Amino acid sequence: MAAETYAKAGVDVKRAEEFVKRLKNQSLRQGHETLWEAAGGYAAVYPVSASRAVAVTTDGVGTKLLVANELSKFDTIGIDLVAMCANDLICVGAQPTIFLDYFAIGKLEDNVADEVIAGIVKGCDQAGMLLAGGETAEMPGLYAPGHFDLAGFALGLVSKSKLITGCEIRPGQKLIGVASSGIHSNGLSLARKVIADDKASWHDLLTPTLIYVEPVNEILGRRPEAIKGMAHITGGGWRNLFRLNDHVGFHFENRLPVPDILQKIGQTVPEEEMYKTFNMGMGLGIITDDSHQQLVLDCFNEAGFTAQVVGSVTDKPGVITIAGSQIVIKEE
Amino acid sequence: MAAETYAKAGVDVKRAEEFVKRLKNQSLRQGHETLWEAAGGYAAVYPVSASRAVAVTTDGVGTKLLVANELSKFDTIGIDLVAMCANDLICVGAQPTIFLDYFAIGKLEDNVADEVIAGIVKGCDQAGMLLAGGETAEMPGLYAPGHFDLAGFALGLVSKSKLITGCEIRPGQKLIGVASSGIHSNGLSLARKVIADDKASWHDLLTPTLIYVEPVNEILGRRPEAIKGMAHITGGGWRNLFRLNDHVGFHFENRLPVPDILQKIGQTVPEEEMYKTFNMGMGLGIITDDSHQQLVLDCFNEAGFTAQVVGSVTDKPGVITIAGSQIVIKEE
Numbered sequence: 001m002a003a004e005t006y007a008k009a010g011v012d013v014k015r016a017e018e019f020v021k022r023l024k025n026q027s028l029r030q031g032h033e034t035l036w037e038a039a040g041g042y043a044a045v046y047p048v049s050a051s052r053a054v055a056v057t058t059d060g061v062g063t064k065l066l067v068a069n070e071l072s073k074f075d076t077i078g079i080d081l082v083a084m085c086a087n088d089l090i091c092v093g094a095q096p097t098i099f100l101d102y103f104a105i106g107k108l109e110d111n112v113a114d115e116v117i118a119g120i121v122k123g124c125d126q127a128g129m130l131l132a133g134g135e136t137a138e139m140p141g142l143y144a145p146g147h148f149d150l151a152g153f154a155l156g157l158v159s160k161s162k163l164i165t166g167c168e169i170r171p172g173q174k175l176i177g178v179a180s181s182g183i184h185s186n187g188l189s190l191a192r193k194v195i196a197d198d199k200a201s202w203h204d205l206l207t208p209t210l211i212y213v214e215p216v217n218e219i220l221g222r223r224p225e226a227i228k229g230m231a232h233i234t235g236g237g238w239r240n241l242f243r244l245n246d247h248v249g250f251h252f253e254n255r256l257p258v259p260d261i262l263q264k265i266g267q268t269v270p271e272e273e274m275y276k277t278f279n280m281g282m283g284l285g286i287i288t289d290d291s292h293q294q295l296v297l298d299c300f301n302e303a304g305f306t307a308q309v310v311g312s313v314t315d316k317p318g319v320i321t322i323a324g325s326q327i328v329i330k331e332e
Numbered sequence: 333m334a335a336e337t338y339a340k341a342g343v344d345v346k347r348a349e350e351f352v353k354r355l356k357n358q359s360l361r362q363g364h365e366t367l368w369e370a371a372g373g374y375a376a377v378y379p380v381s382a383s384r385a386v387a388v389t390t391d392g393v394g395t396k397l398l399v400a401n402e403l404s405k406f407d408t409i410g411i412d413l414v415a416m417c418a419n420d421l422i423c424v425g426a427q428p429t430i431f432l433d434y435f436a437i438g439k440l441e442d443n444v445a446d447e448v449i450a451g452i453v454k455g456c457d458q459a460g461m462l463l464a465g466g467e468t469a470e471m472p473g474l475y476a477p478g479h480f481d482l483a484g485f486a487l488g489l490v491s492k493s494k495l496i497t498g499c500e501i502r503p504g505q506k507l508i509g510v511a512s513s514g515i516h517s518n519g520l521s522l523a524r525k526v527i528a529d530d531k532a533s534w535h536d537l538l539t540p541t542l543i544y545v546e547p548v549n550e551i552l553g554r555r556p557e558a559i560k561g562m563a564h565i566t567g568g569g570w571r572n573l574f575r576l577n578d579h580v581g582f583h584f585e586n587r588l589p590v591p592d593i594l595q596k597i598g599q600t601v602p603e604e605e606m607y608k609t610f611n612m613g614m615g616l617g618i619i620t621d622d623s624h625q626q627l628v629l630d631c632f633n634e635a636g637f638t639a640q641v642v643g644s645v646t647d648k649p650g651v652i653t654i655a656g657s658q659i660v661i662k663e664e
Contacts, residue, residue: 032429032462044464046430048380048489058432058467058485066473097364098378100390102434102483130364132376135390135483140521141398142481147474151434151467153390153485157380189472 038092039166039229040243045092045158053163055094055156059084060149062235063188067205069146074112076208077150078119079126080185083209085154086127087232087284090216093164093224094156096127101134105148108138116150119208126211129154162224169229169245171315174293175252179306180283182207182259186235187277191261194268204261212284215303219296226292233279241285242318242331249316253323256281256310275320275329287313370424371498371561372575377424377490385495387426387488391416392481394567395520399537401478406444408540409482410451411458412517415541417486418459419564419616422548425496425556426488428459433466437480440470448482451540458543461486494556501560501577503647506625507584511638512615514539514591518567519609523593526600536593544616547635551628558624565611573617574650574663581648585655588613588642607652607661619645 036045036053043055061080068077078101086096101120103113113136124131143149183191183205195201212232219226229244241250258266258281266274274280286307288296293309300307314321318331368377368385375387393412400409410433418428433452435445445468456463475481515523515537527533544564551558561576573582590598590613598606606612618639620628625641632639646653650663 031460035462035464041465044430044432046462046464046487048384048386052380054380054386054487056430056432056464056485056487058434058465058483060434060436060467060469062469063471063473065471098376098388100376100388100485102390102392102485104392104481104483128363130367130378132367132378132388133373133390135392137392137394138521139395139397139481141395141524142475142479144476149436149471149474149481151390151436151483153388153432153434155378155386155388155487189470192473 036163037165039164040091040231042088042091042232043094043156045163051160053158055089055092055158056154057085057088058151058153059088060151061185063192064185064206065148065150066192067188067202071202071206073206074115075119076206078116078121079123079208079211081150081152082120082123082127082129083211084185084234085152086129086211086213089154089156090213091164091230091232092158093162093220094158095217096129096154096156096213098132098155099124099129100132100153102137102151103134103148104137104139104143106138106140106143106145108136112148123211127213128217162220164227164230166229166244169248169287169313171248171313173228173287173289173313174309175250175311175313176286176288176293176296176307177256177282177310178212178284178286178300179256180233180259180279180281181210182261184209184279184283190269190277191265194265201261201264210283210305212305215299215305218299218303223292223295226288226295227286228289229287231285233282233285237276237278238280238320238329239276239331241320244287247317249314249319250311251314251321251323252311254310255322256306256308272327272329275327282310368495369497371496371577372423372563374420374423374564375426375488377495383492385490387421387424387490388486389417389420390483390485391420392483393517395524396517396538397480397482399520399524399534403534403538405538406447407451408538410448410453411455411540411543413482413484414452414455414459414461415543416517416566417484418461418543418545421486421488422545423496423562423564424490425494425552426490427549428461428486428488428545430464430487431456431461432464432485434469434483435466435480436469436471436475438470438472438475438477440468444480455543459545460549494552496559496562498561498576501580501619501645503580503645505560505619505621505645506641507582507643507645508618508620508625508628508639509588509614509642510544510616510618510632511588512565512591512611512613513542514593516541516611516615522601522609523597526597533593533596542615542637544637547631547637550631550635555624555627558620558627559618560621561619563617565614565617569608569610570612570652570661571608571663573652576619579649581646581651582643583646583653583655584643586642587654588638588640604659604661607659614642
């Protein structure tokens with residue numbers, strides 16, 4: 001089988017990113033407060049007072065939906081939806097608070113809807129969020145029988161003293177990796193293509209995305225200065241780290257174990273492409289310093305997550321290197 | 333042609349409403365502020381201080397998307413998207429502030445995306461909102477070629493003194509109707525079915541939804557007590573009025589002109605069904621009292637909208653009557 005890439009699977013990340021950039025250029029408007037700058041652009045942060053802001057973000061779960069459909073298993077995709085939004089909010093230092101869902105389907109089928117919502121409720125539990133409403137749209141003609149789409153909207157609250165700007169990131173600081181549960185909710189179009197004939201692995205594709213809110217709330221509540229930057233590893237894979245600060249790069253001394261499902265995909269997809277598309281075992285990357293590294297590790301490990309120091313910040317902007325590997329991941 | 337109803341067109345509003353109710357029952361959660369009660373449930377209102385709250389809502393544009401697709405005209409559907417959300421926010425007294433969009437498509441085509449976003453930007457202009465971000469999802473396999481879906485998420489700010497609760501609505505107060513521009517963004521599945529063969533009318537289906545933010549901001553800025561309740565007439569047609577207060581009904585002495593496109597649909601669809609599905613010329617209904625009625629009319633008319641007193645509040649809960657018509661619209 002020829003080497004697969006995400007672009008060949010029908011998703012052009014670069015084109016999508018350019019499009020989003022054009023969109024952002026049109027987003028300035030008079031008569032409003034100025035958005036607070038936050039690391040990575042993971043959420044828009046709008047002040048509601050001199051010391052407090054709301055952070056808002058929206059996301060979907062991509063073609064993980066089609067995996068749920070294929071397996072007729074709908075009770076976890078809602079967890080992914082909440083995870084994609086809540087994990088973005090914590091990256092700016094916000095405490096996830098309100099979740100709204102948009103659920104569009106050709107014809108409302110109660111069991112599907114109930115299972116999807118049950119997953120969303122479970123996700124909100126894990127994220128400590130209030131499911132405050134949503135829109136359920138029946139759109140005969142737009143969705144094929146059984147198909148549906150899901151979007152999530154999340155709002156968090158952040159005080160100025162806890163806002164993560166990324167501007168204190170410096171070479172020499174530590175990079176802590178927190179383990180993912182598998183593929184999470186990105187790169188599914190490529191993954192589905194690669195393991196199309198290996199139906200046994202499809203169940204692994206559906207493992208829900210981990211929600212990292214609880215330990216991050218704990219850390220920010222105790223020592224907001226402990227977290228210099230935090231990257232939710234989503235579309236674009238490890239390149240998400242480049243979102244945090246333009247002046248640095250990263251070197252990995254070691255790695256978290258790569259989940260089986262990603263190892264399987266890696267038998268077909270070139271290694272560099274794997275790092276640019278998938279989380280490769282690291283669902284969340286956290287920049288901290290020597291004096292706070294133990295606190296960060298303890299909070300995650302006590303909450304049942306696997307976290308370890310995986311590397312450090314370097315002075316090579318836009319470059320990620322990995323000890324013992326020829327792979328160099330660059331910003332594009 | 334047999335009489336058409338919305339259910340026959342494939343959309344079961346009652347079932348969808350029950351589903352949403354089940355969802356809402358699951359939305360209470362400990363560790364958070366209590367949502368402020370606001371009229372009509374048009375938005376969730378979450379306090380950020382003793383005197384101020386954020387109001388959030390999400391909506392889509394339904395199968396108006398398929399009309400845009402059919403006509404290959406994509407530059408106004410974004411206005412509808414913003415309208416559906418912004419008009420909901422003002423119904424609780426909030427000032428629309430931030431908009432996020434979710435745009436999902438099989439394969440990103442620049443001209444379609446650019447036109448859609450241009451419409452969203454135009455809508456944000458009209459609503460005075462900041463387009464602060466969004467998600468663009470390429471999902472090959474979920475959407476048919478050329479098809480896409482859109483969801484909007486809007487956040488507004490509301491002070492406790494301007495919150496519209498609907499609890500001051502009393503029999504005898506006036507109902508002011510503000511004209512719609514046409515079908516707006518509800519009932520499109522039925523409309524498309526009814527006028528399937530009348531392609532000339534499809535352009536009228538695409539007329540963008542009016543955005544009522546500017547005059548409402550003006551009224552609430554000058555006299556917050558002028559508006560006792562406000563109903564954005566969306567799915568469910570005039571029954572949206574029942575959302576404002578459980579103890580009253582409404583009597584229409586006169587009506588705003590019914591737009592041509594709705595008259596055409598009304599040649600096939602029974603009149604009662606028309607009122608339960610479409611806006612019938614009234615995009616926004618406002619409850620006011622004698623002493624503020626002129627202010628409300630003036631603010632709308634000066635902003636270029638058509639507003640008039642159309643009726644009054646009655647003491648018959650859940651019943652709408654219309655002078656000179658046998659039609660009685662009941663809560664179901």
